[in-house]
Amino acid sequence: MSSSDSTLIDLEKVNRVYTASSQRAQGIDVVALRNVSLRIERGELVAIVGASGSGKSTLLNILGCLDRPTSGSYRLEGQEVARLSTAALARIRNQKIGFVFQSYNLLPRQTALDNVALPLVYSGVGRRERRRLAARELERVQLSDRAHHRPNELSGGQSQRVAIARALIQRPSILLADEPTGNLDSKTSLEIVEIFRTMNRDTHVTVVIVTHDLDAVAPVPRTIKLSDGEVVEDQRVPGEGGSSGS
């Protein structure tokens, strides 16, 4: 399996080791990821599952360029990012990665519109243009009527849709969702997952959902299972091809 133009994420023998910094725990290293090699193509819809402590959060942080591997290589769209500076990583997060969190993480004092526009602040887009783009993005998640509401005036499902709009506003290559349905009831969860599916199908954005509850997101075309920091299962469901086209 060699990497090609359609390869978006290419992890090779990635290790992530946490070295305890306190005096008492000196010398006790925690291996969160062990020799993880993984390739995700453009347009895939992938679920990463595993029990807590399996290393899935660590993997997500590395995929999202919030963290760097201790060793190994991570190529994102062919660019080696494992050794980039914090400022360079911030740039990549801004341009290529959209985050969706379990607890939405909306800024409480800002309207839905300004929350959606937040990533544009860090790519130097002017205020008026930001709002115009944010309004368009809110329309895609059917929340135009909530544009001027603050997060405390939104339901959980609405909040998560605002967060998805925010994640997609820069037209990122990857949408990384960390337990996106963890705070939602099952009906709303289905709606949210459906949005991911729709976005994946319509815009070919690669979607990676991290969850401990596979049933909440099923069916997905590809499931990667982690245990003790290692990939123990990488399963593709035939017929659920996502939009990768391969």
Next chain:
Amino acid sequence: MLESLLTALESLKVNAFRTSLTMLGMSIGVAAVILLIALGEGTKSYIRRQFNDLGTNLIIIQPGRTETKSPLGPPPGGANRKLTLEDTRALRQWGTLLSAVSPVTVGSGTINRHGRQRDVTILGTDDLFPEILNVGVGMGRFISSNEAFSGRRVCTIGEVVREQLFGDENPVGQIVRIARSEFRLIGVMEKKGTTLGTDMDDLVFMPVRAYQKLFDISGLFGIRAKAKSQEQLDAAVKQCTKILKRRHQGHEDFTMISQEAMMATMGTILDMMTYILAGIAAISLVVGGIGIMNILLVSVTERTREVGLRMAMGARPVDVLKQFLTESVVLSLLGGAIGVSVGMGGASSIALLSAKFQPVVTAGTVALAVAFSIGIGILFGVYPAWRAAALDPILALRRE
């Protein structure tokens, strides 16, 4: 830049009460600095006016000399050669740059009339003295040149002395007793008030010769001269020195003090006083700065999650640093602006309450206060801002 400014204002608005309290610290500090500098400047111009009242172009000549430079002249009593009336005459004759020269003797004594009495300062001088000190005669006349050097027992008194001794009576032509000798009163000076600590209205003037006879002395307390113009003051001082040196067999056993030199010295002293006061006030600015740092540290802790989110959305550490630093500077600058207006308001209130004393707020003072405010904002904002910028986004996002 505008972006960070708006964000800063927004987050300061959220905790409006907390923000105002923090700004209050800055405001008090800046107001104190502005007010104290204004008072210092006011004092300086007040004293300058007092000196000018005394007569500009004034040259004070005292007997004796020390190598020690002092605007107050040599210590009294140390002179081995006195200044004399002959010295005065010589200055008058050869001092082409002088418009007036007067001998001065000073002492204290009691003046009384019909049982009413007053302890006063007595000046023995001549007819030109009023011109030198810029004082006028209100009633009657001043001592004439003839009287001054013949030693006739006449006198002119100040307004306060007249009030005490005569009340509503016309004093001119009356006989008073000074140090047990009888003097004829020939005039009353115009009201002048207090100049540099001396009540000009509480003096008694008599002919210099009469004074010398009365107290049995031969020399003078000093000589007062007036240069023809301010520009010629330095040249006039040199000329006087030359004339007196020749008369004193080449010895420079006297001291010249010009009005200007005294004023310059006083100015230096007052400047120093102002700086010391402003320095003390600046301590409260530092306290205000610590308040800002404190509130920013709290803010960074409260908004750790927000910082994490912003970083995940692509904020670089430098963006976060800029955000908090802007907040700090906005806080200190707003506080400073309030302080400037309070300080200026205080200064104008004082100016309204006092006719004589006018505090002065200069543009330079305001610029200094504003610059100081920005400086404090940066100085005390850097550490909290750096703390925020150094946060690990993963840990920050996980914080509840």
